[in-house]
Amino acid sequence: MRIGVFGAGNMADALATQWARAGHEVMIGARVPARAEALASRIGVRAGTLREAARFGEAVLLAVMYPGVHDVLAEVGPLEGRVLIDCTNTFANPDFAVKSPNGAKGIAAAVPGAHVVKAFNLCHESVWRRTPPEFDGRPLGVPLCGDDRGALKVVEGLVRDLGCEPLRGGGLDRAGQLEATAAFVVGLYVAGDDPATMLPPLEFAIGEPRPADSAG
Ligand SMILES: NC(=O)c1ccc[n+]([C@@H]2O[C@H](COP(=O)([O-])OP(=O)(O)OC[C@H]3O[C@@H](n4cnc5c(N)ncnc54)[C@H](OP(=O)(O)O)[C@@H]3O)[C@@H](O)[C@H]2O)c1
Structure with a gap:
């Protein structure tokens, strides 16, 4: 598919490289x-202005620093019918405070008719460069939040192109939770603690069914 990328920094580089390798046509703006x-x-891949990348892409990746997000969305023009992948975060070291708790909803409001999916914001750009991003023999799970089934399907495909597995993060209302998760997890990494150790495997996550639960 044709993918337009807004931004030419680390995330643009990591994800555009993977998608070009997977056979997609990419334009960096x-x-x-x-x-x-x-x-x-x-x-x-191709290069263009922000506006040209917007016109080029059936899907577009928003990969700019938070303070520039709304300037960029104003610059790119209409995105009606496009899938907009939002990988942005609004927190920073050292306080990890999320500056825009409903950032993805604000982005969706700024681009009427586009289908926003929050994704790829949870891991460092170096992780997205791995071929594949796989650890201990398990592909990396990538949570997605979005409201449009078709757009989610497109992004699920782009996640699989990296060798990762999409995770069902619910609607765009939950995108703020996804960013808050990223902020918390990055805080643990920076402290030198491994957040993976705080999560039990799925089969232990909600306990065994108790006799009273199964008695009907
Ligand atoms: N780096 C990571 O590990 C990581 C991981 C997950 C999510 N993210 C998120 O992904 C987004 C991109 O991060 P990055 O690491 O790729 O950043 P980056 O390497 O610093 O690149 C940022 C890009 O944003 C552009 N930009 C910044 N302010 C702008 C403005 N006002 N108007 C237009 N363009 C502007 C920059 O353009 P110029 O070159 O002209 O300044 C550059 O192309 C951020 O929201 C970040 O929170 C990053």
Whole structure:
């Protein structure tokens, strides 16, 4: 499929590289044309303006720093009918406070007719560069939050293109939870603690059915 990318930084690089490798047509768009061209030529895809990337993509990836998000959305023009993948976060070290708890809802409000899916915000860009992002023999799970079934299906495919497994994160109302999860988890990583150790495997997560529960 055709994918437009807004931004020419680390996340744009990591994900565009993977999708180009998987056979998608990609156009990098950035506010500074030379930066879009430098990334695009390095990974062998097209370059354009932000607006050209918006027109090019059936799906678009929003990969800019939070303070620039709404400027970029105003610049790209209409995105009606497009799948917009929002990988942005609004928290930062050292306080990990989420600056826009409903960021993805705000993004959806700014792009009427686009189908926003929050995804890829939970892991460091270096993780998305791995081929595949797999640890201890298990593919990485990638939670998705979105309201449109068709858009979720598209992003599920793009997740699988990386060798990852999509996880059902519910509607866009829950995108704030996903960012808060990212903020909390990154805080643990930065403290030198492994968040994976706080999560029991699925089969132990909600306990064994008790006799009273199964008696009907
Ligand atoms: N890095 C990670 O590990 C990671 C992981 C998960 C999620 N994220 C999220 O992904 C997004 C991108 O992160 P990144 O690491 O790719 O950042 P980055 O390497 O710093 O690149 C940021 C991109 O955003 C553009 N940008 C910044 N402000 C802008 C503005 N006002 N108008 C237009 N473009 C603007 C930059 O353009 P210029 O070059 O012109 O400044 C650049 O292309 C962020 O929201 C971040 O929170 C990052």
